[in-house]
Amino acid sequence: MDRLTEMEAFATVVDQGGFTDAAKKMGISKSAVSKHVSSLEARLGARLLNRTTRRVSPTEIGLAYYDRARRVLNDAGEADALVTSMQSAPSGLLRISVATDFGVNHLSPALSDFLSDFPDITVNMVLNNRYVELISEGFDMAVRIGELEDSTLRARKLTETTKRMIASPKYFEQYGRPEKIDDLNNHKLLHYSNQSSGNVWKLTAPSGEKRQVRTAGWLSVNDGQSLLNAAISGLGIAYLPSFLYSEAMEKGLVEDAIPELPLETQGIYAVYPPGRFTQPKVRAFIDFLVHEFAEKGPTDW
Known part of the structure; x- marks a missing residue:
């Protein structure tokens, strides 16, 4: 007799509190459930259930066996679900949270290729510059830059970016x-006001010493592109990631403020809720992003 079927019959009897309800739950006859449980007890050489005319309850051994059996059954169910999900085409609504600067400049232009490859997926990309709680706010995933604050989320690195202080030739x-x-x-320093540490610049001296600069910059903005525009206009020095300033630097619109300083590197990650298996639509988009940014970063944008 199938060992998993015996296990399922026993666990269902415990869950339902009796053979009759267990039979209804499994969609088989009461006698079949009883036969599976009896076969399991005979194979193990132990009585797992106390049977009376009024109720059925697990013995001490049965309760210990139930805990392990339930784990095995759950694992088997998840394994089946994994195979099913891997064989099914990704589909459905995919809600993504992305930092505005990165989304506008690099993610939005790539969406047409993704949607062409996966026509059954509908994307709702929300651009904002605040920390989003994925689960409570109903997002499937997010693209985040820098140190990951929530260690409970699963993460996959897409690429890297560098940060440096930049300003226009006019400013210098x-x-x-x-x-x-x-x-x-x-x-005159330009600060990113949407981050609690936006007025703290973490830098590395040529000696390797870690330094922090704390000043009340004369302009604070909650958007990186606006900070770049301010720097280009000569309003001050901004501390920005390479995916924002690289094109402006190539055109000579901004320059490195202190070229001797080592570049600070940040990871760019796809993050998604914890769980043993990843939804096909999420896995498809993350795989797409990994391929899309394979030749990008940390300074090549």
Whole structure:
């Protein structure tokens, strides 16, 4: 007799509190359920259930066996679900949270290829610059940049970006160029106001010493593209990721404020809720992003 079927019959009897309800749950006869349980007890050489005219309850051994059996049955069910999901075409609504700067400049242009490859998926991409609670806010996944705050989420690195301080040639002509980190206290700094640490710049000195710059910049903006525009206009020095400033730097619109400083590197990740298996639509999009950004970063954008 099938060992899993015996296990399922026994576990269902415990769950339902009797053979009659277990038979209804499994869609088989009461005698068949009884036969499966009796066969299991005979094979194990132990009585797993206390049977009376009024109720059925697990013995001490039966309760211990039930805990393990339920885990095995759950694992078997998840294994079946995995195969089914891998064979089925990805479909349905995919809700994605993406930082505005990265979404506008790099994710939006790639969506047409993804939707062409997966016509049964509908994408709802929400652009914002705040931390989103994936599960409570109903998102399937997010693309996040930098240190991951929530360790309970699953994550897959897509690529990397660097950060550096940049300003326009016009700014350097008017205010001079800082030569070392301490000189930043005498310059006009542009801050990202949407982050609690937006007015704290974590830098590395040429010696390798980790430094933090805390100043009340004379302009704070909650959008990276706006900060870049402000830097290009000569309003001050901004500390931005390479995926934002690379094109402007190639055109000579901005320059590195202190070229001697080592570049700070940040990861760009796809994050999604925990669980043993990933929804096909989520897996499809993450695989697409990995391929899309395979030749991007950390400075090549």
